Amino acid sequence: MPVYINGKPVIDTDGNIMHCHGAGILEHEGWYYLFGEDRRGRSRVSCYRSRDLVNWEFRNICLTLDSATKRHYVRTDLRLAPMNSGPMTPEEAAAVGLQPIGHRGANIERPKVLYCEATGKFVMWMHFENGRDYNAARCAVAVCDTVDGDYVYMGSFNPVGNMSRDCTLYKDEDGTAYFISSARDNADMIVYRLSEDYLTVAEQVKTLWPGQFREAPVVIKEKGRYYMLTSQCTGWNPNQGGVASADAIEGRWSAIRPFGNETTFNTQPTAAVKVGDTWLYIGDRWDPSNYLNSTIVMLPIKFDGGSCSIDWADEVNIDGGKITASAREISDVRVMLPGCVEYLGSDGYSVFTRKLGYADPALIWQREERDGSLLLRHKESGKYLSCEGILDNCRDGESRFLWEELRGEKGSLLVSRFSGKSLLVHGRRVILTDAEDRHFEGYTFVKNY
Numbered sequence: 001m002p003v004y005i006n007g008k009p010v011i012d013t014d015g016n017i018m019h020c021h022g023a024g025i026l027e028h029e030g031w032y033y034l035f036g037e038d039r040r041g042r043s044r045v046s047c048y049r050s051r052d053l054v055n056w057e058f059r060n061i062c063l064t065l066d067s068a069t070k071r072h073y074v075r076t077d078l079r080l081a082p083m084n085s086g087p088m089t090p091e092e093a094a095a096v097g098l099q100p101i102g103h104r105g106a107n108i109e110r111p112k113v114l115y116c117e118a119t120g121k122f123v124m125w126m127h128f129e130n131g132r133d134y135n136a137a138r139c140a141v142a143v144c145d146t147v148d149g150d151y152v153y154m155g156s157f158n159p160v161g162n163m164s165r166d167c168t169l170y171k172d173e174d175g176t177a178y179f180i181s182s183a184r185d186n187a188d189m190i191v192y193r194l195s196e197d198y199l200t201v202a203e204q205v206k207t208l209w210p211g212q213f214r215e216a217p218v219v220i221k222e223k224g225r226y227y228m229l230t231s232q233c234t235g236w237n238p239n240q241g242g243v244a245s246a247d248a249i250e251g252r253w254s255a256i257r258p259f260g261n262e263t264t265f266n267t268q269p270t271a272a273v274k275v276g277d278t279w280l281y282i283g284d285r286w287d288p289s290n291y292l293n294s295t296i297v298m299l300p301i302k303f304d305g306g307s308c309s310i311d312w313a314d315e316v317n318i319d320g321g322k323i324t325a326s327a328r329e330i331s332d333v334r335v336m337l338p339g340c341v342e343y344l345g346s347d348g349y350s351v352f353t354r355k356l357g358y359a360d361p362a363l364i365w366q367r368e369e370r371d372g373s374l375l376l377r378h379k380e381s382g383k384y385l386s387c388e389g390i391l392d393n394c395r396d397g398e399s400r401f402l403w404e405e406l407r408g409e410k411g412s413l414l415v416s417r418f419s420g421k422s423l424l425v426h427g428r429r430v431i432l433t434d435a436e437d438r439h440f441e442g443y444t445f446v447k448n449y
Helices: 090-095
Strands: 003-005 021-028 031-037 043-050 057-064 107-116 121-129 138-144 152-157 167-171 177-183 188-194 201-208 214-222 225-232 241-246 257-259 268-275 278-285 295-304 307-310 315-319 322-326 332-336 342-346 351-355 365-370 373-378 403-408 411-416 422-426 429-433 444-447
Touching: 021 278, 031 107, 043 107, 057 138, 107 167, 121 167, 167 214, 177 201, 177 214, 214 278, 225 268, 241 307, 257 307, 278 322, 295 315, 295 322, 351 429
Parallel strands: 021 107, 021 268, 214 268
Antiparallel strands: 003 315, 021 031, 031 043, 043 057, 107 121, 121 138, 138 152, 167 177, 177 188, 188 201, 214 225, 225 241, 241 257, 268 278, 278 295, 295 307, 315 322, 332 342, 332 365, 332 444, 342 351, 365 373, 373 403, 403 411, 411 422, 422 429
């Protein structure tokens, strides 16, 4: 029985870590094709395929900085790489959220592919940035005669003059295709109907939730109703996802309702795929400290009237089109400052804040209950957090390791049972202090899904 394990790197059938981020899925001739970002060297879009969504075979780097180009749409920019397109410096890479293994050139994000019956070609739409900053805010198109071949780049442009960032494609049952992307510095979500050949925009048909700043759109149709999943705009940080629904893509959409938990289980929507009678949510679990450590999470979607939801699952079993999911008891936590990207880490003795890295064991703590109090055990070192804000070995009965968790609207806070002081941050150091408004200044516990 194929089993997908969430939160771990996916190893392809050649034994290599799969790099296919911000991905889209296309079903074609009995295969699931996964297209996603591959930022290593001069690569830009990779393609893998699977029959069961668990065992993935690498097929091709479908788009690179050296791909063939062909002009099709008016006023498109065919440049994929500037003249000086050597390896990036660490500073250049950090400016556009890359690792310094990449090369100067276009930054391609969230590639999605559809098959066009009218032309017999496969068409890719994506988010394009110039590789220096995020000021271009354009979409781009590529096309190929085969699903996993070398795509011909047809240029980038601003659809109907609009900015275009996080995006997705959707093909309706009658073959009508739509391109959906964030515009106006992500303030609006715009729906475009595509031309018959899927290569250009035919019409801007809908502006959704103006001024609400949504990104990462994914569209699902279930029992005649359309659902759109989106996230808030918090950079690399996960946030509470949202879902809205409508009777028609070009119709009236509902208000956005919460989807998932407060961090959407530490993911951001990227795709959805139907297996048998069950839809699977596919989300990126970004690692801001190392983009290449980012992984993919798959969770079954439950529908309830005009809304839908997901629950956490450690494992998703996919057997002949039937999906079952299971979750283990979670004992690990991360200690997070609300609204920030800094998490609690350790240098082996003292404790400080650092940027989130899901693969970093220094950021994982184990929560232990003892006589109505809480202890935090640092998983990597095995030591406990004391009331002095340092790590030490804990002996039975030592009250300096006992904490109380005070809960508020924005999360929870650690208060020392020994001193009554709150655990706060000053710069990058963890300090203990008296705080009048503890619920807004302390740490929030986030489960390590």
